[in-house]
Amino acid sequence: MSASGPTPLFAAYGIVKRFGAFTANDGVDLEIRAGEIHALLGENGAGKSTLMKILYGLLEPSEGVVTHRGDIVRLGSPEAARALGIGMVFQHFSLCENLTVAENIALVMPKSLNGRALRERIARLGREYGLHLDPERPVWSLSAGERQRIEIVRCLLQDPKLIILDEPTSVLTPGEAEGLFAVLERLRDEGRALLYISHRLDEVRRLCTRATILRAGRVVGACNPQDETARSLAAMMVGTQVRAVTPKTAPAGGRERLRLEKLDLPAPGLHATPLRAISLSVAGGEILGIAGIAGNGQAELFAALSGETLAPRPDALRIDGAAVGRRGINARRRLGAAFVPEERNGHAAAPSMRLSENALLARHATAPLARFGLLRLGAAQELARRVIETFEVRKAGPDPAAGTLSGGNLQKFVVGREILAEPGILVINQPTWGVDAAAAAQLRQAVIDLAARGAAILVISQDLDELFEIADSISVLHDGTLSPPVPTGRTNRAAIGLLMGGASDAIPAPQSRSEALAHAS
Amino acid sequence: MRLDLIPRARRSPWLDALTPVLAFALAVLIGGIAVSALGVAPSQAFLTYFVAPLSEVWSIQEVALKAAPLALIATGLAFCYRAGLWNIGAEGQYVVGGLAGGIVAIAAHGMEGFSLWVLPAMLVAGTLAGLAYAMIPALLKVRLGVSEILTSLMLVYVAQLLLDYMVRGPLRDPKGYNFPQSVGFDSFARLPYLMEGESLHAGVLVAALALALAALVLARTLFGFEVRLVGTSPRAARFAGFSQARLTLAVFAISGGAAGLAGILEVAGRIGQLQPEISPGYGFTAIIVAFLGRLSPPGILIAAFVIALTTIGGENAQIDLKLPLDLTRAFQGLLLGLVLGADVIARCHVRLVPGGQAARPEV
Incomplete structure (x- = not known):
């Protein structure tokens, strides 16, 4: 490093990590100083997660050392890492669903910190940093965004010297993210070190003064992100120029293909969100974006659209005119609909099963993968292979278990599996959650291209940049209620952000297509 | 620490x-x-437990005859357990299967003329009875959310008492000197022996066939995929469009049918009549066999032999070594x-x- 400043707080030198024949980290050096926010950039599969896990004691390197203030330390377990003052905010939350917020936090705290004192500290941190949490609520009832708040609070409660953040803003609204940035900057000013992993290059440029860039397991560069542009950073990550998303040429205006009419659904659980009189309409060639903060009914809306939850009456949901509110997910798939849920592991895909079996999972009703109940394993493998090729899915071995893929590659597989079916209707929840810039651009392009071929697409996303990039119009889901759609060209982030916060009268609601249709019929 | x-x-x-x-x-x-x-030499005990049962033709046959019902029941149970459903009542389904098949044999007792249909009818009746009996906990679970563990277990005692009542009452052999047992089955209602003068009967083949079929179903059919998927990722299974209720009924039908078939095979094979006790706890031991075999058909085959071997060896040790x-x-x-x-x-x-x-x- 050129800046021969003080001894780095934490450093890793010559880290090599092999998984069988696959080398995830190949001689990686990384120095993190106190009082800096250090960005770790790289594509999916570049080795970021492996390096993080080594620093947090979850993996032991095959070669190389980790140092703390210049002394070599052995991070044999997360406990050892925590004892040295390393904290981590995970991208995939490591929370016990059946326990409450306070119990989940107590799990990693010393026993001496009893319930009341702990709840007070949670409340105090919540006030200080704007991370509001109800300590008594069970985790299973929380949205992804709320769960991440637990992870952050849990980490902060341990007063760490180095905080590793893996995609911390991926589930936050712009306002929440701003709040988080203020927290991070204050932590930095307190003299802590932060290792910041994000695919959002604008954030990295705003927050970080140093960045280490990984590609294919090696360090390919270091820079000050504030001297770079988002595009030049992305280029360093992928080694080539990032293709920008090409806007859809054909404007919306086809016939209506997907329609929800006054859908009411009671909350499926104590803390779930009920859906209230939701009406929407998506035409062929149109991309409708549903914005909103996690936990405002996104999961419930997706389940109602996919058929995992049935609607109270058949005509509440129409696919190409057919009333399918009371019909299951495969009936809807046979009518040309396809679905991509938010959670990859355990919902869209079974992690312990092979990719070919995961192709079977979503396509057995719509592709010739079984005959008289007998599986055609060759056909399933062929389908998986086509998805892998078309969407450039990186994986080890010919037909590995889905759980061995990195998040972005599994997402490419899941989205590719649905898009290759050439669906007439695609409902996709958080399409690029935790996916790197290049893969995200590829996925968004695939969605746009599908719409250009005449499909009706409904995108549920918390990423406003994404919605403004691909959607024709945007509705906001707040507390189970859907605002009328506004054409993307006639609104802006501030207006949508206000709606996300629940200010329904912030902008005059234009006459929506769904309302017009409801009156006409 | x-x-x-x-x-x-x-x-x-x-x-x-x-x-x-x-x-x-x-x-x-x-x-x-x-x-x-x-106070017994371990080497002596080892020989008695594990070697002696395999050293003579008749005792090998005994091992196979004990392993067959265990393997058959455990294979059925593996479908349930893979799907995360707990049928503990295979013993009851076994008893009901033996009883229903036995009733067919008793009804046909002393029949003249064409009798080839009797044995198949017994097997079908036994299988269907076990299946129907397993539907009770399955339907209670699906319709009312009742724990299948409790209901299936309690129905074991109902089945055992039903059999006891039947052989002391309506099915008792009128010429049996008041012993609680039915008439002996006619030869056309008995399973054929595989070899002249030996004890091995066709039930062993049925069990082997069932194991092979189960292996095929689990690995190569959409239904087998469904069972595996529900066990590992229930939410993904719902996304795949598989219905939990339908699956519950299906795996209970399979395990109940397999247990019922095992029951009638034992009655029509070794026992040859109905009596108050037709099982040395096969339905419960099969739970051990299923898990010992890690819920996979090849594993279950090995586990069934190991358990059968130690059981026969244990009987020998009781006699020879007073253990x-x-x-x-x-x-x-x-x-x-x-x-x-x-x-x-x-x-x-x-x-x-x-x-x-x-x-x-x-x-």
């Missing part, structure tokens, strides 16, 4: 295959210590515990963390 279980990133097939063997060796070692504490039968039961329990424990070691690194509490940061 505290134990940490850290899932292995990659499972080694070599380790997976070796751990049950090591677990078996350890069980034999502990069993040997127990035997010597009872208690409870020792055999304890050994079988020990074996299950060790195999399941070894399975954890195959799946996870076990790490002993000294002073784990103190290693945590103080706040």
Whole structure:
């Protein structure tokens, strides 16, 4: 490093990590100083997660050392890492669903910190940093965004010297993210070190003064992100120029293909969100974006659209005119609909099963993968292979278990599996959650291209940049209620952000297509 | 001090295959210590338990005849357990299957003329009765959310008492000197022997066929995929459009049908009449066999033979060495515990963390 400043707080030198024949980290050096926010950039599969896990004691390197203030330390377990003052905010939350917020936090705290004192500290941190949490609520009832708040609070409660953040803003609204940035900057000013992993290059440029860039397991560069542009950073990550998303040429205006009419659904659980009189309409060639903060009914809306939850009456949901509110997910798939849920592991895909079996999972009703109940394993493998090729899915071995893929590659597989079916209707929840810039651009392009071929697409996303990039119009889901759609060209982030916060009268609601249709019929 | 279980990133097939063997060796070692504490030479006991039953043709046949119903029932149960449903009542489904098939045989008793249909009808009746009996806990579960563990277990006692009543009452042999047993079945209602003058009957073939069929269904059919998927990722199974209710009914039907078939095979094979006791606890032992075989058909085949072998060996040890039968039961329990424990070691690194509490940061 050129800046021969003080001894780095934490450093890793010559880290090599092999998984069988696959080398995830190949001689990686990384120095993190106190009082800096250090960005770790790289594509999916570049080795970021492996390096993080080594620093947090979850993996032991095959070669190389980790140092703390210049002394070599052995991070044999997360406990050892925590004892040295390393904290981590995970991208995939490591929370016990059946326990409450306070119990989940107590799990990693010393026993001496009893319930009341702990709840007070949670409340105090919540006030200080704007991370509001109800300590008594069970985790299973929380949205992804709320769960991440637990992870952050849990980490902060341990007063760490180095905080590793893996995609911390991926589930936050712009306002929440701003709040988080203020927290991070204050932590930095307190003299802590932060290792910041994000695919959002604008954030990295705003927050970080140093960045280490990984590609294919090696360090390919270091820079000050504030001297770079988002595009030049992305280029360093992928080694080539990032293709920008090409806007859809054909404007919306086809016939209506997907329609929800006054859908009411009671909350499926104590803390779930009920859906209230939701009406929407998506035409062929149109991309409708549903914005909103996690936990405002996104999961419930997706389940109602996919058929995992049935609607109270058949005509509440129409696919190409057919009333399918009371019909299951495969009936809807046979009518040309396809679905991509938010959670990859355990919902869209079974992690312990092979990719070919995961192709079977979503396509057995719509592709010739079984005959008289007998599986055609060759056909399933062929389908998986086509998805892998078309969407450039990186994986080890010919037909590995889905759980061995990195998040972005599994997402490419899941989205590719649905898009290759050439669906007439695609409902996709958080399409690029935790996916790197290049893969995200590829996925968004695939969605746009599908719409250009005449499909009706409904995108549920918390990423406003994404919605403004691909959607024709945007509705906001707040507390189970859907605002009328506004054409993307006639609104802006501030207006949508206000709606996300629940200010329904912030902008005059234009006459929506769904309302017009409801009156006409 | 505290134990940490850290899932292995990659499972080694070599380790997976070796751990049950090591677990078996350890069980034999502990069993040997127990035997010597009872004043019997461990080597002598080993020969009696594991070698003698395999040293003569008739005793090998005994082992196979005991293994067959265990394997058949355990295979059915594997479908349930894979899908995360707990049918504990295979013993009851077995009894009801034996009873229903036996009623067909008794109804046909002394019949003249064409009789080839009787045996198939018995097998079908036994299978359907076991299946129908398993539908009671399944429907209660699906319709009312009643725990299938309790209902299936309690129905075992209902089935046993029903059989007891039937053989003392309506089905009692009128010429049987008031013994609680039915008439002996006619030869056309008995399973044919595989070899002249030996005890091995066709039921063993049926069990082998069922195992092969189950292996095929699990690996190569959409239904088998559904069972595997529900067990590992229930939410993904719902996304795949598989109905939990339908699956519950299906796996209970399979396990109940298999148990019922095992029941009538035993009645039409070795026993040849209905009597108050038609099972030495096959339906319960099969639960051990299913888990010992890790819920896979090949594993179940091996496990059924091991359990049958130790049972026959245990009977021999009781006679020859005056060792208690409870020792055999304890050994079988020990074996299950060790195999399941070894399975954890195959799946996870076990790490002993000294002073784990103190290693945590103080706040």
